[in-house]
Amino acid sequence: MRETILTEGAETMLIKTLLNKVEHFKSFVYKAVSFAMVYGSEALVVDLVARSNSRPECPECGKLCVTYDTRGARLFEYMPLWQYKVYFRYSPRRVRCSVHGVKVEALPFAYGKEQMTTSYKVYLARWARRLSWKEVADIFETSWESVYRAVKHVVEYGLANRKLEDITEIGLDEIFVFKGYKCLTLVYQLNQGCRRLLWCGSHRRVKTLLRFFREFGKERSHGLKFICSDMWAPYLKVVAKKAPNALNILDRFHIMKKFNEAIDEVRRDEVRMFKEQHQENVLLKGRWLLLKRPENLSEKQTARLRDLMKLNLSSVKAHLMREDFQRFWNYRYPSWAGRFLDNWVTRTMQSNLEPMKKVAKTITNHKPLILNWFKARGRLSSGAVEGLNLKAKLTIRKAYGFRTLDGLTTALYHTLGKLPEPKSIHRFC
Ligand SMILES: [Zn+2]
Structure with missing residues (x-):
């Protein structure tokens, strides 16, 4: 790796100041900033070190532990700065946790073995909501798979951290994917002020809807007041059984x-x-x-x-x-x-x-x-299901390149799920 270390002067200071503004870590500090060849192109590499006297964190339980040893330097891709790719360079420590044994420490900027920083993933994922994944990959000179991984990570985080309280109105819909030979069942929340995709399962079968109710939970299902659906008899039966307190509406x-x-x-x-x-x-x-x-x-x-x-x-x-x-x-x-x-x-x-x-x-x-x-007049907007259905169709149409149902589901949750994002200080929208 050919490196040009920027002199400890104005440029380095400026970059460090910028980084500290957008991404400040309690236990890590930015050190040298250098230009280096990374994977064949010139990039900005920012060295990170643990603050002196800080102790590494066990990735399993979050406890501060003693350092077992220090591994070789790893690169973590960060958001690009102008046309330069930016990497954090850090040598992770291994902790010796009394419960979990020897593990690579938890880092605030990246998960597990991931090469991309969380901030960069959130950044790519935000663009992927506006453009097709291929366009995002082209613009940021990365691969389609990287964009997919970024979106998937953000969606998984969102699904694990979203709130499922006060859901009283839902809509059931189905949509054809992959040139009409496969069908997805979609469940939307239709409450005023929170219209989003709640759940998505392959096929349109009784089993599919039963799976939704099982995952949604008995208590929440009993709290449902309105359910919009089409007139498919098997679904109507499941709804009547699983959501006994809901008024089933065949929507416009x-x-x-x-x-x-x-x-x-x-x-x-x-x-x-x-x-x-x-x-x-x-x-x-x-x-x-x-x-x-x-x-x-x-x-x-x-x-x-x-x-x-x-x-x-x-x-x-x-x-x-x-x-x-x-x-x-x-x-x-x-x-x-x-x-x-x-x-x-x-x-x-x-x-x-x-x-x-x-x-x-x-x-x-x-x-x-x-x-x-x-x-139910006045409670349910006539266009709610229709609007969400249209957005879902657009997502599927824009999604050329999705070879799997998994990719498609991820894209649907990403654009329609209103999911919370992993913490990332840098905002651009
Ligand atoms: Zn532990």
Whole structure:
């Protein structure tokens, strides 16, 4: 290692002053600062030594112990300074703990055998919440795996240290990952002021949800007051059994999702029919026109939708049925809403659109749970689950490079979990 030790002058002092401002340790002091070649590129190396008379700490119990011996110098990567990589250089001591025997001392700036300092991990992880992990790796000239390790560490710390008190409202959702062949069950907390991802488990099975309730604990489950979910019967059963004090609400987002699936099915059938009869496909690229709410369409799309409306198409009829149903959510009283629902079902059953009739049947079967929505009015925001679902989807889309479910789960907790971070004095946001 070729080294240029900065003269014990202004530069060194300045760097040490900066470091002491952002990262001050009670039992360690900064010494020489030098330029050195580390892994093939020039880096700033800051030597750290234990304060004289300080005793090393046992990593298991935190007790101050006698020094057994001192190991060779190790480098710990710190946050980069301008374009330079920064490393702490320190020779860890080994302690002889009366309980745990001979161990490498605990360090305030890095865990166990890790090469990255905790501060650097938190720093990378914060960027990884904003950019894809690959972009973060490129910008900081590190590997994708290092970014992953950093995020994983921060997430593990967060999960172990988060508070799970006063959770009274949750939402259940599922999301497809890895090109639709795998499914994750997501549990969100929906309390006003604390909306976050609480739990995430692979598959959508009864076992998955039972696992959540087991990990969540009986006492907390009994404290739940509202649970939003979709109408998947096995889940409804588990919820009724495990959270007996909660009102189960079929939320707006999941119900409207059923409508969209039906509209899509009608449209696909119609496109197939056009093809068979060698007709012009007027529905070409019409998917979003029919699925989006009219107020979310652009001017050009609105004009196209207007043109479509003039044609006597099943897809358009299905679209209008959904728009008609939207009025349901504006009711104040469950009894009026219930009457509207019955009328809508009757109208729909008279149509010849099988997918829409299927929705009508589902709605009839779940009427009481759907009407629970009005009982919880004002407590649950209509967009809460939808908003979190959208963010989860974005995370998954941004997550190219995740080869494992573990990586994906880590990313979801990281962006949606509102997890507490390991202590790091340096803040940039
Ligand atoms: Zn110990």
